[in-house]
Amino acid sequence: MKQLIQFKAVTKEYKIGEVPIKALNGVDFSIAEGEFVVVLGASGAGKSTILNILGGMDTATSGQVFVGNQEITRFDETKLTQYRAEKVGFVFQFYNLIPNLTALENVEFATEVCKNHLKAKDILQLVGLGHRLKNFPSQLSGGEQQRVAIARAVAKNPLLLLCDEPTGALDYETGKSVLKLLQNLNQETKKCVVLVTHNSAIAPMADKIIKVKSGMIESVTVNHRKQSVEGIEW
Numbered sequence: 001m002k003q004l005i006q007f008k009a010v011t012k013e014y015k016i017g018e019v020p021i022k023a024l025n026g027v028d029f030s031i032a033e034g035e036f037v038v039v040l041g042a043s044g045a046g047k048s049t050i051l052n053i054l055g056g057m058d059t060a061t062s063g064q065v066f067v068g069n070q071e072i073t074r075f076d077e078t079k080l081t082q083y084r085a086e087k088v089g090f091v092f093q094f095y096n097l098i099p100n101l102t103a104l105e106n107v108e109f110a111t112e113v114c115k116n117h118l119k120a121k122d123i124l125q126l127v128g129l130g131h132r133l134k135n136f137p138s139q140l141s142g143g144e145q146q147r148v149a150i151a152r153a154v155a156k157n158p159l160l161l162l163c164d165e166p167t168g169a170l171d172y173e174t175g176k177s178v179l180k181l182l183q184n185l186n187q188e189t190k191k192c193v194v195l196v197t198h199n200s201a202i203a204p205m206a207d208k209i210i211k212v213k214s215g216m217i218e219s220v221t222v223n224h225r226k227q228s229v230e231g232i233e234w
């Protein structure tokens with residue numbers, strides 16, 4: 001399969017006062033087109049830093065990151081902004097919806113800046129919210145709000161979908177249905193999904209598991225026996 005993402009010797013150093021913090025210390029991995037990848041590691045391991053660099057929200061201190069046929073580590077601010085807007089869909093633990101816009105308007109608002117976006121209504125239907133288009137976030141449950149956030153990310157028609165603890169604020173069953181949705185979207189749209197979590201129990205749903213420890217890659221495992229979310233318990 002063709003590689004979509006490559007990290008090569010990536011480091012990230014944050015400076016707080018005089019003390020440097022090495023969040024990433026020589027990270028190498030690759031992700032193929034269409035893969036569902038779970039990034040695992042303890043708190044502070046560097047998972048979000050990897051995701052933020054991949055999504056163009058943060059920049060590497062050294063090393064190279066390739067996405068498609070472009071080296072994003074060479075991008076200036078303007079190109080990074082364009083990359084974030086058009087190529088990357090983000091889903092966070094907290095849904096970050098705009099409170100005074102309806103579900104439909106939240107998705108439409110996000111897609112306005114994207115050239116090849118999909119129809120907001122169609123995608124809300126796809127995530128099972130076709131009947132809640134006119135509801136405001138406060139009228140939706142946590143799980144429904146996360147579905148809107150996922151629709152907002154997918155409707156941009158991005159190259160990759162990046163999810164940082166997307167079930168962190170949800171109860172077990174709701175979290176499971178959100179994971180199922182992400183798994184279905186990955187299978188149906190063939191979009192690459194990179195999901196960061198501390199919950200190692202969900203690793204069997206991935207094509208590839210990347211374990212991060214103290215800013216370094218502990219292991220990269222290709223999972224030949226991928227499981228459906230319904231079959232996983234934790």
Ligand SMILES: Nc1ncnc2c1ncn2[C@@H]1O[C@H](COP(=O)(O)OP(=O)(O)OP(=O)(O)O)[C@@H](O)[C@H]1O
Nearest residue numbers: 014021023041042043044045046047048049050198
């Ligand atoms: N903006 C920042 N400024 C300074 N240090 C930071 C910053 N962002 C992250 N760090 C540090 O970098 C290291 C890696 O953080 P990161 O958020 O990537 O870990 P994580 O694996 O995602 O953790 P968690 O599961 O708790 O979110 C930590 O030591 C963290 O304190």
